[in-house]
Amino acid sequence: MQPDLLDRAQTAHALQQFRRHSPLVHCMTNDVVQTFTANVLLALGASPAMVIDRDEAQQFSAIADALLINVGTLTRERADAMLAAAESANAAGKPWTLDPVAVGVLSFRTQFCQQLLALHPAAIRGNASEILALAGVSAGGRGVDTTDTASNALPAAQALARQTGAVVAVTGEVDYITDGSRTLMVTGGDVLMTRVVGTGCALSAVVAASCALQGDRLANVAAACAWLGLAGSLAVANSNGPGSFTPAFLDALYTLGGEDSL
Numbered sequence: 001m002q003p004d005l006l007d008r009a010q011t012a013h014a015l016q017q018f019r020r021h022s023p024l025v026h027c028m029t030n031d032v033v034q035t036f037t038a039n040v041l042l043a044l045g046a047s048p049a050m051v052i053d054r055d056e057a058q059q060f061s062a063i064a065d066a067l068l069i070n071v072g073t074l075t076r077e078r079a080d081a082m083l084a085a086a087e088s089a090n091a092a093g094k095p096w097t098l099d100p101v102a103v104g105v106l107s108f109r110t111q112f113c114q115q116l117l118a119l120h121p122a123a124i125r126g127n128a129s130e131i132l133a134l135a136g137v138s139a140g141g142r143g144v145d146t147t148d149t150a151s152n153a154l155p156a157a158q159a160l161a162r163q164t165g166a167v168v169a170v171t172g173e174v175d176y177i178t179d180g181s182r183t184l185m186v187t188g189g190d191v192l193m194t195r196v197v198g199t200g201c202a203l204s205a206v207v208a209a210s211c212a213l214q215g216d217r218l219a220n221v222a223a224a225c226a227w228l229g230l231a232g233s234l235a236v237a238n239s240n241g242p243g244s245f246t247p248a249f250l251d252a253l254y255t256l257g258g259e260d261s262l
């Protein structure tokens, strides 16, 4: 079945809801992207908190509106804390999202991500190699980077969504967002986004936050992808490379929706 394009009205409506609700987002993410992730969430109007101690994470994931688990710089201690947080989020009825960074490449995180899948993530966001590896189709990418395209990973994303019940977003030149039966596609963004660390990780945090919104989860996750793609395109038009892209990207997220940018 052909993917549908997410329409602009849905993208704008979800952004209004996001800003009105200002989700409190519990981020358990990697050491490389902590500040950038918090800044992306703040620019869009959400409220991030990075809580990682096992007992505190267990407590906070029941309080927060949504939880992000990103395995980019996984350790055994962090894995224990992440499991406790995901279980606590589930017990409290809060949605949690998985970013399976470099799954397939390394054994410990691959086994851990499979263990996490049994805890019913609301959403999974990864690049093509990560989604292919998590679905058991191939062995992963080149470290944290993809070696495949999102369109090649779409069947794996659909299978993974059916297997887990999660909304799966596989990102790249085009983003595909699927629940296993319906699929949306989001264009926009720029290849420069792969030359700045953490755009995917930050997107996963926004996806996590969007799962706390009312309404259709598939459309809300696709809207999150659309906001980052739009902001990425605007930022590229206003910058000269990775260094100036980052502040332009945060400014574009902050002003998104004004002056017909949506």
Ligand SMILES: Nc1ncnc2c1ncn2[C@@H]1O[C@H](COP(=O)(O)OP(=O)(O)OP(=O)(O)O)[C@@H](O)[C@H]1O
Pocket (backbone or CB within 6 Å): 101, 126, 127, 128, 144, 145, 146, 171, 172, 173, 174, 175, 188, 189, 190, 191, 193, 194, 196, 197, 198, 199, 200, 201, 202, 203, 225, 228, 229, 232
């Ligand atoms: N070639 C491209 N053209 C346009 N947009 C792109 C391209 N590649 C990636 N993007 C965009 O960049 C963002 C990050 O997606 P990507 O798939 O690169 O994540 P990732 O590999 O997990 O990143 P990271 O691990 O560095 O956080 C998404 O918004 C995606 O749409």
Ligand SMILES: Cc1ncsc1CCO
Pocket (backbone or CB within 6 Å): 030, 032, 033, 072, 073, 101, 144, 197, 198, 201
């Ligand atoms: C570069 C890097 N290494 C581990 S996590 C991470 C951030 C991008 O996924």
Ligand SMILES: [Mg+2]
Pocket (backbone or CB within 6 Å): 101, 102, 126, 127, 144, 200, 201
């Ligand atoms: Mg990534």
